Amino acid sequence: xxKVQLLAAKAVAQVIDGHNLNQILDNLKRSHSELTPAERSAxxxxxxxxxxxxxxxxxxxxxxxxxPLRDQRVRSLLLVALAQLTYGKSAExxxxxxxxxxxxxxxxxxxxxxxxxxxxxxxxxxxxxxxKVDADIQSxxxxxEWWLAKAKxxxxxxxxxxxxxxxxxxPMTLRVNRRKVGRDEYLILLAxxxxxxxxLGCLGVLLExxxxxxxxxxxxxxxxxxxDYGAQQAGFLLEVQDGMRVLDACSAPGGKTAHLLEIADxxxxxxxxxxxxxxxxxxxxxxxELKAEVREGNAAKPxxxxxxxxxxxxxxxxxxxxxxxxxxxxxxxxxxxxxDIAGFAAQQSLILKGLWSTLAKGGKLLYATCSVFHEENxxxxxxxxxxTPDARRLxxxxxxxxxxxxxxxxxxxxxxxxxxxxxxxxI
Numbered sequence: 001x002x003k004v005q006l007l008a009a010k011a012v013a014q015v016i017d018g019h020n021l022n023q024i025l026d027n028l029k030r031s032h033s034e035l036t037p038a039e040r041s042a043x044x045x046x047x048x049x050x051x052x053x054x055x056x057x058x059x060x061x062x063x064x065x066x067x068p069l070r071d072q073r074v075r076s077l078l079l080v081a082l083a084q085l086t087y088g089k090s091a092e093x094x095x096x097x098x099x100x101x102x103x104x105x106x107x108x109x110x111x112x113x114x115x116x117x118x119x120x121x122x123x124x125x126x127x128x129x130x131x132k133v134d135a136d137i138q139s140x141x142x143x144x145e146w147w148l149a150k151a152k153x154x155x156x157x158x159x160x161x162x163x164x165x166x167x168x169x170x171p172m173t174l175r176v177n178r179r180k181v182g183r184d185e186y187l188i189l190l191a192x193x194x195x196x197x198x199x200l201g202c203l204g205v206l207l208e209x210x211x212x213x214x215x216x217x218x219x220x221x222x223x224x225x226x227x228d229y230g231a232q233q234a235g236f237l238l239e240v241q242d243g244m245r246v247l248d249a250c251s252a253p254g255g256k257t258a259h260l261l262e263i264a265d266x267x268x269x270x271x272x273x274x275x276x277x278x279x280x281x282x283x284x285x286x287x288x289e290l291k292a293e294v295r296e297g298n299a300a301k302p303x304x305x306x307x308x309x310x311x312x313x314x315x316x317x318x319x320x321x322x323x324x325x326x327x328x329x330x331x332x333x334x335x336x337x338x339x340d341i342a343g344f345a346a347q348q349s350l351i352l353k354g355l356w357s358t359l360a361k362g363g364k365l366l367y368a369t370c371s372v373f374h375e376e377n378x379x380x381x382x383x384x385x386x387x388t389p390d391a392r393r394l395x396x397x398x399x400x401x402x403x404x405x406x407x408x409x410x411x412x413x414x415x416x417x418x419x420x421x422x423x424x425x426x427i
Contacts, residue, residue: 002098004039005084006105007032008046009076015051016076021331050083051330052167055142057082059133064118074111077102081119086130092123142167146338147323154374158411162372165412166326166333172210173416175227175255176203177262177288186224189217200415201399204229222288227255228325230416231370234315235259237396237421238366240266244312248292249299249355252277254284256317261290268292269311271299300350302358310360318348320369320376324410324418345375352384356391359426364394367422377409377420385424394423 007028014024025044029035035043050057057079062068069075081099084090096119103115122129134140138148141163151159174197176183183203190197193215196208206229213219213226234256240246242265248257251270261268270285270292272278281294297305299316321344326332352367359365367384369376385391396408412418 001042001090001094002101002105004035004043004046005077005080005098005102007035007043008050009073009080009102011043011047012050012054012079013072013076015331015334016054016072018335020335021047021051021329046080046084046088048330049087050080051334052327053083053087053142054079054330054334055139055144056130056133057086059136059139060086060122060129061118063129063132064121065114071106071108071111073106074103074108074115077106078115078118081115082122085119085122085126096120096123143333144336147333147336150338150341150373155372155411162411162418165414167330168327169210170228170325170327170417171414172207173200173227173229173232174205174207174216174224175232175259176205176224177222177258178203179262180221180223181218186217193217200229201232204232206415220287225255225258225284225288227259228417230324230410230419231255232259233399233410233419233421234317234366234368235263236399237423238313238315239364239397239423240264240313242266245309246313246315247271247311247355247358248315248317249351250317250319251294251315252281254281256315257281257292258284258288258290260315261285261292262288266292270294271297271305273298300347300354302354306358310363311358312360312363314355314359314363314365315368316351316355316365317368318351320344320348320371321373322370324370324372324412324420327412328417341373341375344371345380348376348380349384352380353388356388356426361390361426363426365424365426367420367424369420370417371420372409372411372418377422381408381422381424390427391424392427394425396421396423 011024015021029040060082061078081095084095085092099119100112100116103111138145143163151163155162176186187197195211197205200206216224240260240263244266246266246268248270250272251257252272252274257270270281275296278294285292295305321336321341322332367381371377408420408422410419
């Protein structure tokens with residue numbers, strides 16, 4: 001188990017150094033093929049937990065050491081072990097023992113004694129230390145200061161609850177492929193497989209506990225996909241009908257592309273600028289037995305890929321800060337900077353303007369982000385409408401929600417992640 005701690009510490013250190021967690025985990029799993037599935041799952045879970053609560057753990061560590069630790073390996077190892085002792089289910093003595101063994105493997109004469117002393121001191125003073133750290137709301141909620149300030153300013157009534165939800169484990173939600181099976185019929189299959197679940201809307205299924213996809217009945221045959229319930233709304237909100245020419249402008253990895261094709265018989269183009277991620281679109285379509293034209297291209301520059309045939313519907317699920325899905329990607333909190341939001345907003349504006357020229361008169365474009373920040377959402381759309389005389393906003397036909405802050409903005413809650421939608425029509 002100490003090797004698992006070392007790998008988790010390495011992942012945390014690399015995120016702190018500015019690298020993407022998913023890429024780090026993939027690289028570590030490839031370079032450590034000897035790990036069992038249980039060990040792979042454990043080191044990923046420990047990495048996620050540590051990053052969710054990084055500020056709080058750093059606050060605790062600062063109270064336990066007399067001066068800052070210069071060796072990032074030891075510092076990250078301590079953060080990982082503190083995360084396990086605070087949020088994990090492993091026996092305390094086992095966590096400490098493994099951390100000491102991990103420190104010993106670093107070949108630093110002082111590391112073993114320091115790690116042992118710090119962790120045992122934490123166990124003796126845990127309640128007092130956590131109470132002291134939690135007096136600072138930034139540490140207690142574990143977000144960067146700029147993120148905290150922006151959320152508080154933009155959501156004065158809901159900011160604290162919203163940020164707290166971002167530190168929870170995300171729900172596992174399924175979307176039933178109605179071309180293959182009815183949702184209620186699939187719930188019966190889940191019950192027969194001893195998987196507890198409940199319905200969401202007309203096609204959604206919320207699992208009581210996450211399970212590996214290979215345990216889902218008929219997953220390989222395309223009967224069901226894993227997709228957040230908030231993300232599932234895109235397929236319904238775009239109001240597609242049989243025979244329409246449709247563009248999914250930022251399609252990878254293909255969840256929304258597939259959903260649109262499950263809803264109606266469409267002439268659909270799945271576009272994305274990332275060739276590697278387009279392979280995931282192809283994989284999804286193949287598993288679900290669906291067909292679309294999959295193309296590489298920059299949505300902001302239609303002159304490079306568009307053949308001149310206007311689209312009846314466009315889904316513009318644009319690149320964004322991903323601030324609404326941090327419980328699935330906790331590294332985002334520490335990789336994003338306040339200045340990044342303006343950069344995303346500028347890119348979104350270019351995409352909107354580029355795509356608008358490819359939309360038929362009377363056609364509809366659904367603007368979507370997985371962000372909660374106004375600059376990328378309501379302000380972006382308001383600015384576009386002010387500059388585009390032939391565009392108007394249409395009302396949204398939601399299914400059901402508990403996290404709706406105001407029209408278009410879904411705040412993360414127990415049922416879904418944070419998303420923003422705006423339906424625009426060319427007049």
